[in-house]
Amino acid sequence: MSSENRGLTERKKQILKAIVDAHIEGGGPVGSKSILQNQQLKCSSATIRNEMAELEEMGYLEQPHASAGRVPSELGLRFYVDTLLEHYAMTTHEIAQINNLLRAKMGELDQILKAASNLASNLTNYTGIAIKPRVSSVSIAKYETIYLEPTHYILVAVTSSGAVKSKHVRTEAEITEEELERLSGLLNAHLTGIPAEQITLPLLMEMETRMGEGAWQVGVAVKVIYALLRELDEGEMSVSGINRLLQYPEYSDVSHLQELLGTLEKKEDILDLVSRSQNDDISIMIGSESQVKVMNNSALVFKPIVKDGRTVGAIGVIGPRRMDYAKVLATLEGLSGNITNMLETDKQLNGGRSDGGN
Amino acid sequence: MSSENRGLTERKKQILKAIVDAHIEGGGPVGSKSILQNQQLKCSSATIRNEMAELEEMGYLEQPHASAGRVPSELGLRFYVDTLLEHYAMTTHEIAQINNLLRAKMGELDQILKAASNLASNLTNYTGIAIKPRVSSVSIAKYETIYLEPTHYILVAVTSSGAVKSKHVRTEAEITEEELERLSGLLNAHLTGIPAEQITLPLLMEMETRMGEGAWQVGVAVKVIYALLRELDEGEMSVSGINRLLQYPEYSDVSHLQELLGTLEKKEDILDLVSRSQNDDISIMIGSESQVKVMNNSALVFKPIVKDGRTVGAIGVIGPRRMDYAKVLATLEGLSGNITNMLETDKQLNGGRSDGGN
DNA sequence: GTTAGCACTCAACGCAAAAGAGTGCTAAAA
């Protein structure tokens, strides 16, 4: 069964793996002879050529031009990732780097993720990304107001996920500290735990009637809360190590690079991609699998960060299609494990600052 | 006097200007004949050649190789910027873009600056940057605590500049809402208005004795405040439109581009550069003037944004040395004017949300 | 001081020959 599963003989698999490995390392097409050396295949290059021709027919390989070697197709890479990948054992140095950096950088989740993306880029030599995904239904768990001047206060909101957002509010008429206190009491009583999309005009009306002559204050506050909620579920993404892309010949085509840089900057597409993923495991999108046309020559690997059953972020790596998947997977696993671990102990163990919102 | 000031004859200036203009447009070296056409100089190319030879001797021009045209040197560009620059009149369309975008994007200062940098990049076709400079001595104007659970509260701090920062605090022992209130009272009484660097151990001790048996709470809070202050004066920088750099042949040298991208990402150097500038006017750093070796082939132009006499941010543009300074200056002036204007009216006029910190 | 003319320089371009890497096929060997 093992020699026939998925319709590939053991030898074909071996050859395919050798080709992909060589391609990942060198970037160029690989020929029949070159894989003889690095592999203990007891057959001649002619045999390999025959096998390669068949693998090409099956769609696993491609030939840039008639007299070049073979390059793995998207399908070939996918097969490699799914069934041929070997586990990469991180060096102690790499492990130490992960532990050290994250130990030093205990702070807000945002910062941890950014540091992790940065480290991922360093360790893998591709571009790292850190993502705070769009959350479809945030709600606000608690409000607080900070009085500054008679017509100027700050509205602070703590979301269900623990993030803190604030906005300055300047009012037309003066408002006393007592009124402000009453306002925040009202907000806490009526506008907590309700998903963003349900805070509507009727609700606002009800609030106004309850508040009596101070109603206009509620109106102002609700408007601010609206804006605040909208910002909250926008998602965020930060990129590190773009310069590393330049070392790969696949990006020496300036127009390709330009498009990819544009996509990285727009953040939209990638944010969508990551937010849409339901899975808590590592996702690998090779080339056109991502559905983002700009990324046809690239691959995106990312791992969600989960806390208390909620996806609170993601870290990932973007690089050429022929990326060193084994190493990338190991690195992301290592980092994410470390982060979730930290989020846990940070919560159990007490004594200091911990995750929080911007 | 005008024909001799700064040691350059009127004709030399005219020629230098023509060369720089042509170089900015085309990017390559410019020859003696080509500038005859676009300029009403009543002399022959031979004369121009003579003048060019002299200008080169004086250091304003350079010759890539013996049989090429001339390229303005850094000194030449500097002279051009200082004395030859013509005012660029923005098109009504450009002006409209500025007005529209900023009208739509009223929100936190951070967001306004990012939007402005983005627009600057669009309008000039170079890379835009938005900066929140390091501020040397922040102090905290007000503290507030938000009670969540017996061992979990949020500490919110409002800085002298109006920014809001918060951190989650988890404590070892339980703390009641009343104790928490007392804590924030104490913090407000003793730790406001003091520059970050002055919050020291002795002060902490004094606080602890005053608080009696609840002293440990103060200890925890002070540690958090420390971390918070440190983050506050780190400065921030965001970049937009990196991909635009790729269209300029000066960055087709991959290693140059790689270094510049690295610098843009590190943020350090540029942040330093901008934070160090005392001036409230537009600063122009051409090539090595910036002292950042990576930027020898680039130019950085930026304009601080001032509010109430304090520099609260900066917007700028990075591109090749031969950038269209006239257009960049006009664009940055336009944007910054619009932003400060908005910050003012936003403050006078009342009724809604306005600037604030993250 | 300015200009026309001319020899000279040097990157850039095009092109053809040579090199090299790799394949596909055929016919013999296992």
Add this chain to the structure above:
DNA sequence: TTTTAGCACTCTTTTGCGTTGAGTGCTAAC
């Protein structure tokens, strides 16, 4: 039936080399 050695063939890449052309510097005349 599968594997292998051998060889012709195909394309890309590299190299070398004359040609082109833009642009200069210089000299001698205006």
